[in-house]
Amino acid sequence: MGQPDVATLRLVLGFAGVLSLAVMAVLRHAGGRGDGTGQWLAAAVLSVTAYLLPPAVRWSRPDLCIAVNSGLTLSSMLLMLEGALVLRGFGDAGRRRVPVTMACLGILALMLVSAGRPWLHVVLHDALACLLLVGTGMVLAWRAPRWSWAAAGGMGLLFAGLGLLYLWRGGGLLLAGPGADTRMPAWLLAATLVWAMGWTGLFPALAVARERERRREVAERDALTGLASRGAFLRQAVLVPGRQEGLLLLGLEGVRALNGSLGHEEGDRLLAAFAARLREAAGPDMLAGRLTGAQFALLLPGMKDRADLLATAGRLRAALSVPLVMGDRVQVAEFSLGTALAPEDGRSVTGLLEAAERAMFRVRAVAQAVG
Structure with missing residues (x-):
């Protein structure tokens, strides 16, 4: 050329x-x-x-x-x-x-x-x-x-x-x-x-x-917390046949009272701070989602048995119980927790959520009876 x-x-x-x-x-x-x-x-x-x-x-x-x-x-x-x-x-x-x-x-x-x-x-x-x-x-x-x-x-x-x-x-x-x-x-x-x-x-x-x-x-993604929305959680939470999967359902308490006393902005801050702590405690292998206003779910893959699920739930409870720093305020997050294990408690994510919700209600009933 x-x-x-x-x-x-x-x-x-x-x-x-x-x-x-x-x-x-x-x-x-x-x-x-x-x-x-x-x-x-x-x-x-x-x-x-x-x-x-x-x-x-x-x-x-x-x-x-x-x-x-x-x-x-x-x-x-x-x-x-x-x-x-x-x-x-x-x-x-x-x-x-x-x-x-x-x-x-x-x-x-x-x-x-x-x-x-x-x-x-x-x-x-x-x-x-x-x-x-x-x-x-x-x-x-x-x-x-x-x-x-x-x-x-x-x-x-x-x-x-x-x-x-x-x-x-x-x-x-x-x-x-x-x-x-x-x-x-x-x-x-x-x-x-x-x-x-x-x-x-x-x-x-x-x-x-x-x-x-x-x-x-x-x-x-949930706009407030950055976690998976309910629909995304249900689509992404895939249960592997033949493998035990755990699910935690967490109900954050006190959001309505905070909204009424200090305003919805403070309630949103509590939700966002709790979600950030949940994401940090869960790690990259666990899928976290916000299902409703103050209800969160966490899918735990590869649980050995129910004892392993309860031990993992205990570690997460301890991590989530550390006081949250919200601007110039420090607040302890109070929450109820329910667990479910596949396939014993359900063979679908929806079934596990229902089982975990029943477990969470039982925990709340016991806490109210004791209180």
Whole structure:
């Protein structure tokens, strides 16, 4: 492929960058906040700048033009990696903001420092590009949720594939030594064009799928406590045939009295604090849900027998009895607890809930009789 074809590829790649920028701007305007759209939009801005700035400025040193292009392109790739981390919910994006900004400036400085040595400059560029692109591909595709398999998997392949091509080019230059031809080959430009068009087309599908999943999660979560709603709990609480499963039903006491004396806001604070303590005490293996206003349920998988269930219930009762800190007040949560064990007390979640409710009523009756 001759030089005119390379020039054409560069021009088309610039238009692809403008298209990516337009798509990201539309998605951002549509309300994308928690899916990394802001980082991808910033990446598209840097990418377009990298392709349009060199021909728009008269450079006294062509190597500086190449260095600026490389620095902006690598910074764009770094922002895409950050956008992928935000999309997948890895880490705290707020804490990474300053380090990512410093890393972008560091990349630009590195490219400018190596501007006078083309071989070293390109080897460094290709090594960083490989790391950033393959890293982004892994973040997108690794254990991708079912709702994002197609789009996230496709984008992951595109990023990892382009990263490996940069590794191939950079590795070849490293083996050839400083005298090798450092000009951008046409096949790498063509691959970059395919990559740019590919992720531009797949990202909107990924963003739409993420928004649908977010809405589903919101619909299945209790707005006040963040626990599973009643409907979600009944759908997600699956009993495994042949395995003993435990269920705890907890009725929080005193919410109505608190609403009447201090207002509904204080009652909501008590419910939210109790739910947070319940989620913390339950751990990741137990499904917790809010069934009604002050009634909570907890599914305990893999109980050995009823003694194991009662021992687990005792540990949870002790954890939930620790006073709750609610702003400037400290309050002990009073609650009733009923237990049920599958398959002895029921072979369905509904049956277990009914059995646990009967057990909870018996506990309340005994407590009232004693009191």
